[in-house]
Amino acid sequence: MENKQHVILVRYGEIALKGLNRHTFIDLLVKNIRGALSHLESAQVEKIQGRIIVHIDDHELNQGIDAVSRVFGVVSLSPATVLPSDMTAIEAAVVEEADLRPFDSFKICVKRSDKRFPMTSPEIARHLGGVVLKHYDGQGKKVKMKGADREIWVEVRESAYVYSDFIQGRGGLPVGCSGKAALLLSGGIDSPVAGYMMAKRGVKLEAVYFHSFPFTSERAKEKVVDLGRILTRYTGHFDLHVVPFTDIQTKIVEVCPERQTTIIIRRFMMRIAEEIAKKTNCLSLITGESLGQVASQTQESLAATGGVVSMEVLRPLIGMDKQEIVEIAQDIGTFETSILPYEDCCTIFVPKHPETHPNRKKIAQGETKMMDDAEEMIQKAVEETETIHL
Ligand code: ATP
Numbered sequence: 079m080e081n082k083q084h085v086i087l088v089r090y091g092e093i094a095l096k097g098l099n100r101h102t103f104i105d106l107l108v109k110n111i112r113g114a115l116s117h118l119e120s121a122q123v124e125k126i127q128g129r130i131i132v133h134i135d136d137h138e139l140n141q142g143i144d145a146v147s148r149v150f151g152v153v154s155l156s157p158a159t160v161l162p163s164d165m166t167a168i169e170a171a172v173v174e175e176a177d178l179r180p181f182d183s184f185k186i187c188v189k190r191s192d193k194r195f196p197m198t199s200p201e202i203a204r205h206l207g208g209v210v211l212k213h214y215d216g217q218g219k220k221v222k223m224k225g226a227d228r229e230i231w232v233e234v235r236e237s238a239y240v241y242s243d244f245i246q247g248r249g250g251l252p253v254g255c256s257g258k259a260a261l262l263l264s265g266g267i268d269s270p271v272a273g274y275m276m277a278k279r280g281v282k283l284e285a286v287y288f289h290s291f292p293f294t295s296e297r298a299k300e301k302v303v304d305l306g307r308i309l310t311r312y313t314g315h316f317d318l319h320v321v322p323f324t325d326i327q328t329k330i331v332e333v334c335p336e337r338q339t340t341i342i343i344r345r346f347m348m349r350i351a352e353e354i355a356k357k358t359n360c361l362s363l364i365t366g367e368s369l370g371q372v373a374s375q376t377q378e379s380l381a382a383t384g385g386v387v388s389m390e391v392l393r394p395l396i397g398m399d400k401q402e403i404v405e406i407a408q409d410i411g412t413f414e415t416s417i418l419p420y421e422d423c424c425t426i427f428v429p430k431h432p433e434t435h436p437n438r439k440k441i442a443q444g445e446t447k448m449m450d451d452a453e454e455m456i457q458k459a460v461e462e463t464e465t466i467h468l
């Protein structure tokens with residue numbers, strides 16, 4: 079059977095194509111699938127009418143399925159046998175597919191897009207149903223149109239594809255089709271989920287982490303690097319910018335009213351993130367803020383922090399409960415790392431009575447002692463930022 083090979087048949091959402099250039103979408107998806115498979119030697123990605131096909135050796139098939147299922151824009155996938163579109167070959171492949179797992183009832187589903195094939199779809203289905211019944215003669219197998227134990231699919235194109243497993247993809251849009259945005263990535267639970275959600279809408283990420291060494295340890299930074307690496311399984315490679323934040327944070331704590339320090343620290347993070355975003359061609363900032371979750375996430379606080387930048391601030395978690403966020407973090411594999419107990423720079427100088435309804439004017443007043451050399455401090459932090467390619 080040297081003509082027979084295993085492939086991964088990849089389906090993308092036709093609905094997702096609305097409003098986007100179809101070819102751009104598919105080409106980007108192919109590129110991202112290639113990227114996700116670059117660690118597998120045998121994988122070859124091919125674009126055919128309405129589908130993407132991954133040719134891959136059997137020993138790498140499961141790893142390949144795993145990687146492709148995480149690429150945004152993929153709706154579902156099936157490991158399939160590909161063979162010449164010739165009836166004798168198809169019969170053998172269908173019987174082999176049927177033999178993979180026990181069943182009582184079955185159904186043959188046929189999609190014929192090669193209209194040169196000499197039989198219609200219903201004719202092919204009936205014929206192959208007969209072949210399977212004959213193969214299991216005397217074992218009481220039944221054809222069932224609705225609710226069959228096994229559905230065996232046959233797609234007749236230039237080649238024929240036979241399969242019976244469907245694996246869910248994550249949907250969404252291919253990363254890169256919605257431009258770039260800078261994710262403020264801390265070591266917490268929320269910001270990795272926020273990055274995941276925007277990447278799912280096609281946004282390519284840059285990540286920015288504010289590091290206050292020695293108040294935050296090398297381990298805290300490693301944790302953020304680890305979280306970023308987990309995200310790359312969905313987003314592809316991106317850069318993590320580690321901003322030295324100690325001087326600014328220390329000065330804020332020294333010269334600003336205690337009640338306002340959290341908000342003012344967040345305002346400086348936004349300002350610096352915007353500078354890095356501009357330098358890296360990002361159109362927006364992304365944070366993991368959720369309305370009312372903590373004192374710095376009331377409507378007034380969000381206005382006071384978002385108000386210092388002119389870029390759009392995307393907050394995909396804004397209307398979500400903590401539990402819903404935790405469930406996504408568990409699903410995408412960031413939760414276990416996020417809950418490791420390394421201190422975050424926002425938690426080390428927490429005021430006893432933080433301002434929850436900051437008035438923008440008062441915050442600006444509280445900040446005045448920072449503003450003499452804010453420009454220079456921000457520039458210095460940006461210049462001394464370390465970039466790590468993930
Ligand atoms: P998270 O779980 O994402 O840390 P949080 O609930 O702890 O969020 P805050 O600490 O108030 O909330 O931070 C709100 C948002 O600000 C975070 O989601 C993140 O986007 C950003 N942020 C906070 N600290 C940092 C940091 N050290 N570096 C980069 N971004 C940060």
Ligand code: MG
Pocket residue numbers: 264265266422424
């Ligand atoms: Mg945090």
